[in-house]
Amino acid sequence: MNEDITLTLTTDEVAMLVDALEVDLEGYLESSKEAESTGNRSEVKTFNDAALRIQTLMAKLQEYVPE
Template identity: 55%
Template sequence: MSIKLTLTEDEAEIILDALEADMEGYIESAKEARGNANRADVKTFSEAAERIQTLIARIRPLVE
């Protein structure tokens, strides 16, 4: 399924800022999980951060 959405540049920037903050949270959680030797959580949080980074990379060029 594909979703089409029309946003202003400001709205897209707000989404990018929120995604970046969310990604930073996942990166921090992965670091904490790594420190606790919780491999499953490291994998989960790292994958979430990677997926968010991929989405940011798709959106960023549209607003620059």
């Protein structure tokens, strides 16, 4: 199911994706904190795993965003 794809994006489009991922990341980190406060370890792991995957993708994309 994990197939490589090729896309052509402008740097503005990549920057938009990075911004959206940052918001998504914040949501997962907040959800992880909430799950931790209620002692739900499985949700903490799920949210932390999602946050890590988002951070990894953001790192790949950020190299294409001009400063």
